[in-house]
Each structure stands twice: as C-alpha cells, then as structure tokens.
Amino acid sequence: MIVAEALKKSFRVTTRRTGGFSAFRALLPGSTSQVEAVRSVSFSIAAGEMVAVLGPNGAGKSTTIKMLTGILVPDSGTATTLGLVPWQSRRSVAKRIGVVFGQRTQLWWDLPLSDSLDLVRHMYGVAPQRFAENLATCRELLDLDPFLDRPVRQLSLGQRMRGDLAAALIHDPEILFLDEPTIGLDLVAKARIRDALTHLNQSRGVTVLLTTHDLADVARLCQRVLLIDHGRVVHDGGLEALRTQFGSGCTLVVDLAEPSASDKAHRHDAHETSERGVSPLVVPGATETRSEGNRRWLAFDRREVSASDLIASVASRYPLSDLTLEEPDIETVIAGLYASRTE
Amino acid sequence: MSKPDVFLPSLYIRLAIARVRGRMRYRVGFLLMILGVFVANTFEFVALLVLFGQVRELGGWSAGEVALLWGMSQMSFAIAEAFGHGFEGLAPQVRSGEFDQVLVRPLPVFFQVFASDFQAQRIGRFLQGAMAVWYSRSSPAPIPWHASDWTILTFAVITGSVIFFATFVLGGAWALRVVDGQEFMNTFTYGGTTLASYPLDLFSDPIRRAATWILPLAFVNYFPALALLGRVAPDGILPFGLTPITLALSAPIVALVYLGIAVVVWDRSVMRYQGTGT
Numbered sequence: 001m002i003v004a005e006a007l008k009k010s011f012r013v014t015t016r017r018t019g020g021f022s023a024f025r026a027l028l029p030g031s032t033s034q035v036e037a038v039r040s041v042s043f044s045i046a047a048g049e050m051v052a053v054l055g056p057n058g059a060g061k062s063t064t065i066k067m068l069t070g071i072l073v074p075d076s077g078t079a080t081t082l083g084l085v086p087w088q089s090r091r092s093v094a095k096r097i098g099v100v101f102g103q104r105t106q107l108w109w110d111l112p113l114s115d116s117l118d119l120v121r122h123m124y125g126v127a128p129q130r131f132a133e134n135l136a137t138c139r140e141l142l143d144l145d146p147f148l149d150r151p152v153r154q155l156s157l158g159q160r161m162r163g164d165l166a167a168a169l170i171h172d173p174e175i176l177f178l179d180e181p182t183i184g185l186d187l188v189a190k191a192r193i194r195d196a197l198t199h200l201n202q203s204r205g206v207t208v209l210l211t212t213h214d215l216a217d218v219a220r221l222c223q224r225v226l227l228i229d230h231g232r233v234v235h236d237g238g239l240e241a242l243r244t245q246f247g248s249g250c251t252l253v254v255d256l257a258e259p260s261a262s263d264k265a266h267r268h269d270a271h272e273t274s275e276r277g278v279s280p281l282v283v284p285g286a287t288e289t290r291s292e293g294n295r296r297w298l299a300f301d302r303r304e305v306s307a308s309d310l311i312a313s314v315a316s317r318y319p320l321s322d323l324t325l326e327e328p329d330i331e332t333v334i335a336g337l338y339a340s341r342t343e
Numbered sequence: 344m345s346k347p348d349v350f351l352p353s354l355y356i357r358l359a360i361a362r363v364r365g366r367m368r369y370r371v372g373f374l375l376m377i378l379g380v381f382v383a384n385t386f387e388f389v390a391l392l393v394l395f396g397q398v399r400e401l402g403g404w405s406a407g408e409v410a411l412l413w414g415m416s417q418m419s420f421a422i423a424e425a426f427g428h429g430f431e432g433l434a435p436q437v438r439s440g441e442f443d444q445v446l447v448r449p450l451p452v453f454f455q456v457f458a459s460d461f462q463a464q465r466i467g468r469f470l471q472g473a474m475a476v477w478y479s480r481s482s483p484a485p486i487p488w489h490a491s492d493w494t495i496l497t498f499a500v501i502t503g504s505v506i507f508f509a510t511f512v513l514g515g516a517w518a519l520r521v522v523d524g525q526e527f528m529n530t531f532t533y534g535g536t537t538l539a540s541y542p543l544d545l546f547s548d549p550i551r552r553a554a555t556w557i558l559p560l561a562f563v564n565y566f567p568a569l570a571l572l573g574r575v576a577p578d579g580i581l582p583f584g585l586t587p588i589t590l591a592l593s594a595p596i597v598a599l600v601y602l603g604i605a606v607v608v609w610d611r612s613v614m615r616y617q618g619t620g621t
Contacts, residue, residue: 012619071446073617087617094449106444109364122357123448125349151368 001175001207002045002068003035007077008231009038009063011094037063039231040077047174051219054339055228061211064228065177068209069099076247095124098168102180105164107152113163114148117170131170138332141196158189165196176200178210182217192307194220215239215331228337248302251326252286252310256294257319261285283314294321351454359461362618366464371386380467383496384417388475393542402545407571409542410475415496415564416539417472418504429459429509430515431532434525437518442616452613453606456515462569486571495591497569503539505598508581509605510535516605516612531558539563544577555582566590 013035045051053061054343066072068079070086070093079086100106107116117138119129139145147155157162161181168176175196176316182190198221200206208334212218217241218225223240227235235242280288281296285305290297300310307325314320330334352378365372391413404412420467424431444454476496479486482526500561512526521527535558543551543565554560569576569587598603 066443067448071443071617072590090446091449092450095445099444099447101440101443104439104441104444108365110368115361119358119361122354123349123450143494189465217472 001047001048002043002081002209004044004064004068004079005042005077007041007064007067007074008036009060009067009072009074010034010036013026013219029189036231038056038067041228041231041233042077043226043233043236044206045209047207048201048205049224050197051210051224051226052102052222053209053211053226053228054213054218054334055211059228060231061228062179065099065179065209066213069097069177070094095171096173097175097177098171098173099177100168100179100181101162102161102183105152105160106167107160107163107337108246109153110151112149112151113166116152117126117167120167120170127173130172130263134172135166135172138169141199142166143183143192147251149165150318156189158185158192161185161189161193162196164319165193169200171332173206175207177211178208180213182212182214190214190217197221200294202337215334216221225336227337243328243333246337249328250291250302250307251328252307253318253324253326254281254296254298254313254314254318258294259323281314281318283310283317285313286310349450351450354450355454355458362459362461363463374575375599376464377467380464381471384468384471385435387473388413402542404542406487407479408568408574409540409570410484411479411482412542412564412568413540414472414477415499415503415568416536418469418500419472420507420536421467421469421472422500422504423511424453425462425465426457427511428462428465428503429456430511430518432460433515434518434522437616439524444520446617448472453609472474482572485573492571495567496511496568499564499591499594502567502594502598503563504603505595506559507532509598509602510558512602512605512609518607518615521611535560536555538587539565542566544580551580559597559601562590562594566594577580 011034013033037058037340041060041064053064055061059085067074068081069087070081070090073087081093082096084093085215106120107113111119117135118131126134129139139148142165144162144166147163151158165181179196181197182193185193185268194217197210201208201221205229208221210217211223223238225235225239226233226236227242235245266342280291281298283298286298288296289299298308298314311323311325314323366376376551388410391409395401395409430458433442443588445452445459448455458610472534495589510532514525514532516535517528518525538546538554539560543554546554551561553560554565566576566581567590574587576587581587587594
C-alpha cells in the first residue's frame with residue numbers, strides 16, 4: 001500500500017530579516033541554512049493497517065506524510081503510494097487517497113457543511129449515486145446531522161474535524177492520511193473521531209496512517225507505531241514493545257505501617273529522634289525518590305530487579321500497610337525518549 | 344477503478360457561485376464592500392478631476408482623454424481582480440500551509456488557485472471605470488462611438504484584463520518562491536494600474552519601454568486609447584512604428600503571449616515549491 005525507502009528531505013531555511021526591503025534582502029545569498037527534516041525514513045505499510053507516526057515536533061512526521069501524498073518531492077529515496085510514485089502521479093494518487101490536516105480545513109468557511117461536501121464531490125467527480133451513499137454513511141458515522149446545514153465558521157473544532165473527515169471520505173479513498181486529527185479536541189470529540197476511524201478501518205478496510213501527539217489515539221487505534229525522531233525511524237512496532245524497550249524504569253509506592261506504641265517506646269529507648277523516623281528506605285536494587293508522611297516512592301529498573309523480588313525484600317525489612325506498582329505511562333516513556341534525543 | 348471526468352469550466356462556475364454565495368451570506372457586508380470599492384475609486388477619480396481644475400491639459404491630454412485611459416485601466420483591472428484574486432491572495436495560504444491542500448486534490452494546481460476566489464464585488468471598480476469612460480464625452484474632440492470604437496474598447500478592456508490577470512499569476516508564482524514578497528508584487532499589479540491611468544508619453548523613456556516590452560501595460564489602454572481618440576503619439580513611442588490601430592488590434596496576441604509566459608513561470612514555481620517546500 002505504502003512503501004518508503006530511504007526518503008530524505010532537507011529544507012533551506014531563510015533566516016528572517018526584518019526592517020525595510022525584507023522582500024529584496026531575502027533574495028540575497030548567504031541568508032539561508034540547510035535543515036534536514038527527514039534524513040532516512042524507510043517503512044512499508046500493508047493494506048488494512050492502521051499505523052501511527054509519533055515523534056516530537058520537527059521530527060519529520062509531517063514532511064514524511066507530505067512526500068507520501070505527493071505534496072513534496074524528496075531529495076533522494078523512493079516511495080510508492082498505491083503502487084504509484086506520489087509526486088510523479090500526484091493527481092492519480094490524489095483520487096484514491098484522503099488527506100486531513102488537523103490544523104487546517106479544506107471546507108468552505110462561509111458555506112454550510114453540506115455545500116462544502118457537494119463541492120468536494122464535484123472536484124473528485126463522484127457520481128451522484130455514490131455520493132448519496134457515502135454522505136449517508138458519513139452522516140451516521142460522524143453524526144453530522146446536527147450541523148450539516150450550518151456554515152463551517154460556526155462549527156466547533158470537533159464538528160469541523162468531523163466535517164473535514166467526511167470531506168476526505170466522499171470519494172472512497174483507499175488510504176487515509178491524517179496529520180494530527182485529534183489536535184485540540186475534547187475527550188468526547190476525540191472518541192468520536194477514533195470510533196469513526198476504527199469503523200472505517202474494520203468495515204471498509206481503509207488503510208490509515210496518522211500522526212499524533214495523543215498516545216490515547218495510538219492505544220485505541222493502532223497496532224503499530226512508527227516513532228520518528230531526527231528524521232529517522234527509531235522504533236517500528238507495537239506500543240507495548242515501545243514501553244518494554246524504552247520504559248523499564250518503574251516505581252514502587254509503599255505505605256509504611258504506623259509504628260505501634262511499643263515500637264515507639266522501643267525506639268525512644270534506642271535514643272532515636274522522631275526525625276530519624278523519615279530516614280530513606282534502604283532496599284537493594286531500588287532508590288527512594290520521594291517521601292510524604294508514611295508514603296515512600298522507590299524507583300527501580302525492571303531489568304535489574306523484578307517487582308516481586310523487590311516487594312519481598314521491602315516487606316522483609318519494613319512494616320507495610322499498602323503498596324502499589326506504578327509502571328511508567330507511555331507518555332512518560334516517550335517524553336523521556338524525546339528529551340534524551342533532543343540534545 | 345473508473346475515472347470519472349471532471350469538466351473544469353462547469354466546476355469553475357460552481358466554485359465561483361459558491362464563493363459569491365458564501366459572501367452573500369453577509370449580504371449587507373457584501374453590498375458595502377461593492378459600495379466601498381466604488382466610493383474609494385470615485386475618490387481617486389475625483390482627485391484626478393481636481394488636478395484638471397488647476398491645469399487645462401496634462402502633456403497635451405485633456406481631462407476627458409485622461410478619464411478614458413483611467414476608466415479603461417480600471418475596468419480591465421476590475422475583471423482581472425475578480426478572476427485572479429486566488430493568485431493575489433496566495434502568499435498567506437503558502438505561509439499557513441493551506442496551499443498544501445491544493446496539492447492533494449486530483450485537479451490541476453493552476454485551475455484550483457484560479458477557481459479558489461472569484462470576487463464578484465469587484466464590479467464596484469468596473470462600474471466606476473465605466474463611468475469614467477462615460478465622462479470622457481466631455482473631451483474637446485469626443486469619440487464618435489461608432490461600432491468600430493465600441494469594438495476597440497471591448498477588445499482593449501478584455502485584453503487589458505488578461506494582461507493584469509497574467510501579472511497576478513506571476514505574483515502568485517512569486518509568492519510560491521518568496522513567501523513574504525507580497526508588497527513587491529503589489530508594485531506591479533496596483534502600481535501597474537496607477538501607471539496605466541496616465542498617458543504613457545508623460546513618462547520617461549525607460550518606463551515607456553518597460554511598460555511596452557516587460558509588463559505590457561501600454562497595450563492595456565494607451566495604444567487603444569490613441570486609436571480611439573485619433574491622437575498622434577510622440578516619436579519613438581510606438582513599437583516598430585506601427586499605427587495605434589494596428590497595435591490596438593495586436594494587443595490580444597501580446598496578452599496571450601504574456602499569459603503563456605506567466606503560466607510557464609507558474610508551473611515551474613509549483614514544481615520548485617514541491618521540490619523545496621518553501
């Protein structure tokens with residue numbers, strides 16, 4: 001469906017000049033620098049897959065999508081979308097793919113949504129019968145009816161996004177490219193978009209490639225994650241694999257049992273001050289990172305000590321009333337990854 | 344996979360109507376916009392008349408004769424703006440990335456930009472230009488307005504609008520290359536109308552040459568106006584010593600060549616945009 005091989009793309013970035021005649025001065029040489037947006041991106045996506053592209057801002061996600069949809073021509077490398085080279089067969093590819101940019105709209109701002117969809121129909125030359133069927137599907141799937149006759153400028157962001165998705169579906173695309181489709185949406189609106197995408201993927205077999213910063217999107221939708229950073233694919237696999245690969249650091253939170261009265265008396269006898277009572281827990285393989293009253297946080301690396309061993313050794317040394325194991329959430333894992341790579 | 348054909352002319356009309364309907368949703372605003380364009384232009388024209396309140400002639404041109412030039416250039420420019428505004432308003436779209444949307448649709452890029460912003464409100468400028476042409480009756484030697492005169496006028500206005508339109512296309516091509524170069528392009532579009540509002544023989548030689556050979560403004564109204572008014576041009580201003588009537592009639596060829604060049608430059612700019620992603 002989609003194959004990318006060693007795609008490379010760099011941009012010349014013009015250093016902004018301010019002051020008079022900036023338009024002329026921008027033409028002068030020496031004011032530009034080369035930025036490598038995509039260094040070497042390779043992957044292949046089979047029909048019916050739903051793949052998320054993750055990565056920090058400026059990692060090259062959008063640029064990759066722009067090359068696969070024929071907007072941009074790479075400096076080197078090859079790609080095929082539906083068996084065609086997208087930048088060489090731009091219009092043929094465009095007929096068979098749907099593209100939604102979450103940050104912009106392709107709808108007519110001043111017209112009712114229904115008029116926009118009708119215009120899109122004419123731009124793609126969709127037959128009336130097929131249009132009626134697809135519109136009916138979209139109305140149901142995306143719940144368009146409450147705002148179908150309202151001008152796009154009056155729609156909420158969530159409604160507008162549903163409208164944009166509908167506009168991308170009018171011509172039965174085989175692949176959907178979505179650049180941050182849930183950006184800025186509330187939870188309900190996000191859930192709606194996700195449900196619609198799942199439905200399209202499962203019942204119509206539409207291949208979906210989406211970029212996002214929302215890991216809940218990924219967890220709900222995609223079996224496969226492409227993590228792009230500094231213009232390269234640094235991970236290609238499941239979300240869980242990402243966690244095990246990069247997120248082995250866990251935290252054990254323990255609540256110490258209130259020392260009994262006799263214990264207190266015993267400790268006083270041993271000339272221990274009450275301050276000494278908050279001394280850090282000492283457990284092999286873990287370090288205390290935080291303490292709050294009787295609650296302590298112990299950080300450990302799963303590759304060095306298993307959770308059960310750690311719990312056993314804590315329990316043998318200290319009186320416990322409760323404990324919880326905190327696995328790193330995927331956000332933390334990825335935030336850590338981004339931070340470590342963005343030097 | 345069937346390939347349903349899209350008939351571009353009817354699609355253009357559909358998109359143009361959509362554009363007008365979108366604006367008509369704010370009916371008062373739309374009408375005020377037409378009125379605003381009309382009034383702003385009228386002020387410009389009044390300023391011209393005030394000038395002629397002080398001087399009887401401008402380089403041998405009477406108020407009515409200059410009004411003819413002015414009106415013709417305004418009518419041409421109004422048509423060009425109505426059809427070419429998609430190209431004129433391209434810079435912010437390139438900057439915001441909206442232009443990318445155009446590249447994922449299965450239609451020619453030129454067509455999409457051309458059809459993206461039909462501006463019916465430019466009728467305000469057109470009407471004002473027509474009134475200026477009407478005013479030119481007051482000149483000492485009024486145009487008799489035979490059928491041949493009407494033909495020359497109609498030809499000139501359409502030709503002129505193609506020339507201005509091509510300039511907008513070049514401006515759009517420029518926007519794809521230099522994102523913040525809008526003001527620079529305005530020099531040629533709006534500056535062009537201003538230049539074309541006055542008799543070319545008032546200007547110095549380099550400007551005359553530029554307005555004949557580079558940005559063919561002289562063909563918009565100057566040569567046709569000479570033909571209409573039966574005026575004799577100063578020496579050396581008419582290319583190859585051709586008569587104003589011959590020049591007026593050859594203007595459509597010049598306009599089409601100029602448009603052809605603009606389209607080629609446009610196509611190359613789109614390719615360059617895809618290559619560099621500005």
